Amino acid sequence: MICLDALSVDFDGRFQLHDVSWTIQPGEHWLIAGANGSGKSALAAVLAGDGQGLSGTLSGLPDRVALVSYERQAELIEAERRKDDADILDVISEGTPAAEIIDAVCQDHDLAQTLIDTLGLRPLMGRAFRKLSTGETRKVMLIRALTSRPELVVLDEPFDGLDHDSLMWLQGHLSVLAETVPMVIVLNRFDECPEFITHIAYVDDGHLLHQVKRDDERAFAELYQLLHLKTSELEVPRADPADRLPALNSGDPLVRITGATIRYDENTVFENLDWTIEANQSWQVSGPNGSGKTCLLSLITGDHPQCYVNDIRVFGFQRGTGESIWQIKQYIGYVSTALQWEYRVGTGLRNVIISGFFDSIGLYTKSTETQRAIADDWLALLGMAERADEPFNSLSYGDQRLVLIARAMVKHPPLLILDEPCLGLDEMNRHLVLALIERICASSETAVLYVNHRSEDRIPGIDNHLTLSGDTAS
Amino acid sequence: MANYFNTLSLREQLAELGKCRFMHLDEFTEGVDALRGKKMVVIGCGAQGLNQGLNLRDSGLDVSYALRAEAIEQKRQSWKNATENGFTVGTYDELLPTADVVLNLTPDKQHTSVVNAIMPLMKHGACLSYSHGFNIVEEGMQVRDDITVIMVAPKCPGSEVRAEYVRGFGVPTLIAVHEDNDPNGEGLALAKAYAVGTGGHKAGVLMSSFIAEVKSDLMGEQTILCGMLQTGSLLCFDKMMEEGIDPGYASKLIQYGWETTTEALKYGGVTNMMDRLSNPAKIRAFDLAEEMKDIMRPLYWKHQDDIMTGTFSQTMMADWANDDVELLGWRADTAETPFEKTPAGDMEISEQEYFDNGILMVAMVKAGVELAFETMTSAGIIADSAYYESLHETPLIANTVARKKLYEMNATISDTAEYGCYLYNHACVPLLGDFMKDITSDVIGKGLELDDNGVDNARLIEVNAAIRSHPVEQIGGVLRGYMADMKRII
Numbered sequence A: 001m002i003c004l005d006a007l008s009v010d011f012d013g014r015f016q017l018h019d020v021s022w023t024i025q026p027g028e029h030w031l032i033a034g035a036n037g038s039g040k041s042a043l044a045a046v047l048a049g050d051g052q053g054l055s056g057t058l059s060g061l062p063d064r065v066a067l068v069s070y071e072r073q074a075e076l077i078e079a080e081r082r083k084d085d086a087d088i089l090d091v092i093s094e095g096t097p098a099a100e101i102i103d104a105v106c107q108d109h110d111l112a113q114t115l116i117d118t119l120g121l122r123p124l125m126g127r128a129f130r131k132l133s134t135g136e137t138r139k140v141m142l143i144r145a146l147t148s149r150p151e152l153v154v155l156d157e158p159f160d161g162l163d164h165d166s167l168m169w170l171q172g173h174l175s176v177l178a179e180t181v182p183m184v185i186v187l188n189r190f191d192e193c194p195e196f197i198t199h200i201a202y203v204d205d206g207h208l209l210h211q212v213k214r215d216d217e218r219a220f221a222e223l224y225q226l227l228h229l230k231t232s233e234l235e236v237p238r239a240d241p242a243d244r245l246p247a248l249n250s251g252d253p254l255v256r257i258t259g260a261t262i263r264y265d266e267n268t269v270f271e272n273l274d275w276t277i278e279a280n281q282s283w284q285v286s287g288p289n290g291s292g293k294t295c296l297l298s299l300i301t302g303d304h305p306q307c308y309v310n311d312i313r314v315f316g317f318q319r320g321t322g323e324s325i326w327q328i329k330q331y332i333g334y335v336s337t338a339l340q341w342e343y344r345v346g347t348g349l350r351n352v353i354i355s356g357f358f359d360s361i362g363l364y365t366k367s368t369e370t371q372r373a374i375a376d377d378w379l380a381l382l383g384m385a386e387r388a389d390e391p392f393n394s395l396s397y398g399d400q401r402l403v404l405i406a407r408a409m410v411k412h413p414p415l416l417i418l419d420e421p422c423l424g425l426d427e428m429n430r431h432l433v434l435a436l437i438e439r440i441c442a443s444s445e446t447a448v449l450y451v452n453h454r455s456e457d458r459i460p461g462i463d464n465h466l467t468l469s470g471d472t473a474s
Numbered sequence B: 001m002a003n004y005f006n007t008l009s010l011r012e013q014l015a016e017l018g019k020c021r022f023m024h025l026d027e028f029t030e031g032v033d034a035l036r037g038k039k040m041v042v043i044g045c046g047a048q049g050l051n052q053g054l055n056l057r058d059s060g061l062d063v064s065y066a067l068r069a070e071a072i073e074q075k076r077q078s079w080k081n082a083t084e085n086g087f088t089v090g091t092y093d094e095l096l097p098t099a100d101v102v103l104n105l106t107p108d109k110q111h112t113s114v115v116n117a118i119m120p121l122m123k124h125g126a127c128l129s130y131s132h133g134f135n136i137v138e139e140g141m142q143v144r145d146d147i148t149v150i151m152v153a154p155k156c157p158g159s160e161v162r163a164e165y166v167r168g169f170g171v172p173t174l175i176a177v178h179e180d181n182d183p184n185g186e187g188l189a190l191a192k193a194y195a196v197g198t199g200g201h202k203a204g205v206l207m208s209s210f211i212a213e214v215k216s217d218l219m220g221e222q223t224i225l226c227g228m229l230q231t232g233s234l235l236c237f238d239k240m241m242e243e244g245i246d247p248g249y250a251s252k253l254i255q256y257g258w259e260t261t262t263e264a265l266k267y268g269g270v271t272n273m274m275d276r277l278s279n280p281a282k283i284r285a286f287d288l289a290e291e292m293k294d295i296m297r298p299l300y301w302k303h304q305d306d307i308m309t310g311t312f313s314q315t316m317m318a319d320w321a322n323d324d325v326e327l328l329g330w331r332a333d334t335a336e337t338p339f340e341k342t343p344a345g346d347m348e349i350s351e352q353e354y355f356d357n358g359i360l361m362v363a364m365v366k367a368g369v370e371l372a373f374e375t376m377t378s379a380g381i382i383a384d385s386a387y388y389e390s391l392h393e394t395p396l397i398a399n400t401v402a403r404k405k406l407y408e409m410n411a412t413i414s415d416t417a418e419y420g421c422y423l424y425n426h427a428c429v430p431l432l433g434d435f436m437k438d439i440t441s442d443v444i445g446k447g448l449e450l451d452d453n454g455v456d457n458a459r460l461i462e463v464n465a466a467i468r469s470h471p472v473e474q475i476g477g478v479l480r481g482y483m484a485d486m487k488r489i490i
Ligand SMILES: NC(=O)c1ccc[n+]([C@@H]2O[C@H](COP(=O)([O-])OP(=O)(O)OC[C@H]3O[C@@H](n4cnc5c(N)ncnc54)[C@H](OP(=O)(O)O)[C@@H]3O)[C@@H](O)[C@H]2O)c1
Pocket: B043, B044, B045, B046, B047, B048, B049, B067, B068, B071, B076, B077, B078, B079, B104, B105, B106, B107, B108, B110, B113, B114, B130, B131, B132, B153, B154, B155, B156, B157, B158, B412, B413, B414
């Protein structure tokens, strides 16, 4: 059993893994997944003894660990180059032939010969290792690893750059090898995940965030989606060019609340609250339960009846002067748990997203071709492209939340209100939602009002804070 | 005051009864313009008053509430409803003299006294609106000549009126102008703008008359909508007890059975509801319904006749004058029935099982919907109105039975509907007595339990054709088609 216990590891000061606790039991085969730069290769390398331990423990590593990775490949090529430079003879060195590179660690010559033929390397065996192409050196690395009688095989992106036949062969070979040797494989894409993998480790920002069993279908699907959101090159879909909001006066704040008070019977939720939200200005609103966070937001959205007795100016409308709430709502995207409860419809996902163009719960208006296409782009971004016609109410809670966020953003509103968007979600779904919000914040002009009370759910780029204290606002 | 309907000639009566037209969305392009900047004052802040007011204000209109002085002094619920929602509240004297439109949303039985109190305070040329025409049609209220009188009647409880608006939709709404009170010819424009303000135009507006609204509304509510569900609940429960069915099961089958089976009406009318049954069960339900229709037909006719002649309203108003003695007594009796007193069991009943074990209930719904529709149309009410007041509303009322049995149904509906419902029930229970003697648990409680689901082809074709060709199915197909264009794209 390989055991990492609260292990932190430093890689030449360039990168650190933090507080990783992980055990690999006999019979388990792990896939390590994560976005680029998340630390998945670092975690794999730790198993081959790389990095400088800072704290925590690492135990149970076998003697012979075979690691194939770009880093290792690069190191070997670099070492070969240095040999050349160091050469004092005036004969120009050809460098170490590929055959010798393999022989240096080979424990199973028969297998090595078979592999050389199978991978089509026979004609290259006499050539200098460093003169081979990247794909060819990668194959050499694989042969070294597989013939070294390893007790643990660690493969970082082993399928990258392999031609189709080699890929098929390697996959077949690995599944046989998996019967006797534990494997850890780093992959960027889930769809290449070999059958024999039993567990998935998800790495983000140097942390081992999720460990999921392969046969836990739901968790697997969520992880797939998370990876998709983190890594997909799809962009946040465009706004509908035909759907033009009446322009706001530039320089006007989006919202200006002056001396607002909300009171029921004798009970005052808050009083005398002033708040101005400028265009493109994002805010985080926090405060204990009952401090009136949701009340405050609903003064802006027009869902609170007391918006008519307070001095509120939103999107150029002084409330209570003949404007309709639909004129207000067209500028706002809105997501909350309450909305999710309200949104109990069997409408398909595409239509739920389209309903964001009309600010309605359910869809009552015929949509245009463009609106449907935009909704499909959002579904693709969410990793739900195949599910456009699934009924909304059959979705998991977390997936519903993602779709509602897309619905809120579909019209690229000047103001996006997220009222505790992570409330009621498990870790995985929180990460999914945060990943989506982060992408939205990074790629649009929308001002975000973000209400939450968990500091770890912070979103980069939101730098104004409003705290409601409970009886008086500050 | 005389019954207004009875003052009209037969020709005028028929013309008024026959008014009903489904309006298209493009007839509402002017939105709320006709009401913009006008001062709307609502009298009463109950189910309709509060929720219509919230919608109208959110549509950009100027809404305030005039409550009777006691309600303000005692800070009653109506006062709380209005003030907590940030509305201006005042007395009649304070608000009515400047009002352009006065919305009378007090209980129907108070209308005469309310209208008599507010009329002298209303300014010249103002508009008075109702959400039900009883006061005008049955009580013959005479409104001052300079005042425009309109009706905007949402075909749903107040809570739904609000909930659907917030979703970005609305509820089907009937509008009408009282021809005798349209001095400036602006009644229709005002009613349309009002319907837009409540969101009704998105769900479908019927342009009708005060008379058609009242005579069809009364007929629907006392027969199929409330009466039939009450009678059916009591008879089916007693039969199941007689047949030794578990009381908890019987109670649950009925409480939720109406809702579950009539849900099918929304999608495809009686045809779809019947199609949910197996072939042998469908034929049984059909035969039972035919038999019940023959037995109950004279009762439906009597209800419609009493409504038309004004006998019904006279009887009921006599009870109003007598402090509701009858109504309250019947209400108390209902609470004591075995069905009402037996709580629903916690067993699972699948959606299909409600159909399979509730064949008699399905037959009762079919018989009641068709009879009410046939009776209304034969009395001169146009098919569109008759459809809304029978088939369309049945699932909405069944829904209230599911919430808290007959208690909830009777609490939600108006006193007028409740009074008519008891009248119907008292006549219908004995009327179906002999019929019920031959009923066994195979059609209520247990299901047919046949070894073989085979049926005679010719008979099945005949039954299917009869179900599908009923006039309520014809108009239903057309109206549901319109609705589907506007309604949520499911
Ligand atoms: N409920 C429905 O499903 C429905 C559907 C369509 C149309 N309608 C129609 O809508 C109208 C209102 O019905 P509703 O169900 O909303 O009634 P409701 O809930 O009983 O409310 C009636 C309101 O009127 C006030 N009120 C009672 N008696 C009064 C009087 N003598 N003078 C002044 N105010 C009085 C009450 O307040 P205080 O007692 O505190 O003064 C209360 O706020 C009726 O015409 C009804 O037919 C109802």
